[in-house]
Amino acid sequence: MTYRVIQWSTGNVGHWALRSIIARPELELVGVWVSSEAKAGRDAAELAGLDTPTGIIATTDADALLALKPDCIVHTAMADDRLMEAVEDLKRFLRAGINVVSSSPVFLQFPYGTLPSEAIDPIVEAAREGGASLWVNGIDPGWANDWLPLLLTSGSERIDRVVCSELMDYSTYDNPKVLFEIMGFGSALEELPLLLQPGVLTLAWGSVVRQLAAALDVELDDVTQDFERIAAPGPLQVAGRTVAAGTAAALRFRVSGIRSGREVFVLEHITRLHPELAPEWPQPTGKGCYRVEVEGEPDYRLDLQLYSNGDHARAGLVGTAARLVSAVPAVIEARAGLLTAVDIPLTTGRGLVS
Template identity: 80%
Template structure:
């Protein structure tokens, strides 16, 4: 006799939400009971259609948030974008938790491991909401997420000595279907000259807010005391116009970005998160190059030295592969998060979660 399914609501159907919706539907231990959407154009449409499947599921999307909370699901899979609405997203999460509903979320990313990254007044209300509702929250994805938490920690277990760990995303973003992230937040296509305004991502302190959680979680798991966490970046211009979807990145505007967030001890980088992002594979040839189409790399310098290259693709698109991985990791963790203690969870609080039931 099979165990009863956990009742799940999908919250948003954007790039990640469409894929987590598919992942929920695919998993035998989960029952989709509701879908929240932000637009009237999607309201009333079947979950199967919104997920891009060729069949109906029998669950219609709605803009009525309270109706979904009244269903009292076991878990909400929250994938609504929060890059430009952090405060509102945190309030949404607190509302779910106070209602006694467990949550797995792809944002706000600083909640992956906020300790030492943001002040207690931003963390404590989330924990209080979770404890008041007797519910759990886990925030994760692929980056920040399993590409730089479980992968480096797994490799570290085979080390005799560790000098430095570097976790890198090395990707061509030309097929990444999110104009707000590419052009508004990351600043591609913007002027780079003296006096030009920096995009949101490169404003002072934003990189350490977004990815400092990666460094702090690795430090905590490896028992490393850091002196500081630093950030720096480089940008390079497009040598000629580059077409990205319906946008054109003009010659001389930002087309390649490399940034580092580093955990420093004794004046030396010991834990590093690096992104190398290009809008064309021929840009910045002296920067780190991807394996294959691109993906994630973990390097451990010590004894022994390790280099792990994670290549990913969905229908031949590495950017879409990252979106699918983000969504699937969240959905895989739903049963473990439901069974976990109430409060704010991190990757090191959860057991190994697998693709159970997915082998066809």
């Protein structure tokens, strides 16, 4: 069976999602939405960096694309700085009867316990009204801290604690808005960026620890957040900008699920703009990795290294996009509503072996 798909945005993740859709034999690309006139009118293949034209021309006309009534939209538009607008976009798609896989807003990957019911219910109602499904995922939050840790726990006799970590050098991450405005790199340590404002970490990544807790039948007493930042000892060149000495250049944050006074589930990020910064913090395997540790009987530790053309940051974008596209058939066939990682079956790279 072939499913008709629209790609919504062609930025850092959308570029790779577009390539993944074109590569999948069970998917038919029928439209591409772009946010700028500079991209409108261009063939999807050109936007994806491919040589063979698809005949699908990108457009800024959202109404025209929705009128095509695709089976699914792969939504990868930036939402960090426009959360409410992004949610309204998703509700619009759902009410139109179109299934959606999306990379954001990330808290929707498992919003229960993180968002109030008045924020969740309108999304669920839009899905039911249109008879469509919404699934938000990626790599983190996503399969590096939902399916990977849950798979490891299936081999446990006893579980004491589950820790999911991202340990990355972000110096090659080509997204200045995220790096400098949202994460606050290059700013004074006393200036808190959006990401580190009270409650933001637990909003974005609290969903990770709450989903693990729900999947393992644990009722949490609290979800907490903490962070630490390290200044650059000298100037660094990152994403075309100079990060001045004395400004933020490394970040460590933790979101912890607490039960009976102790950590049971932990989501941790350790992000550096240079590998020699903060040597006392945990170090990645290779240039960057996602690490899953299950403490108990037995203890497990899994380090997932990822590279694309030698670049781990690019590999994370490819992996996020491919994860969404792989799930398109399963989400289309699922019940109407807001889905989580435990609601869909195993998805694979079927049809991609060359």
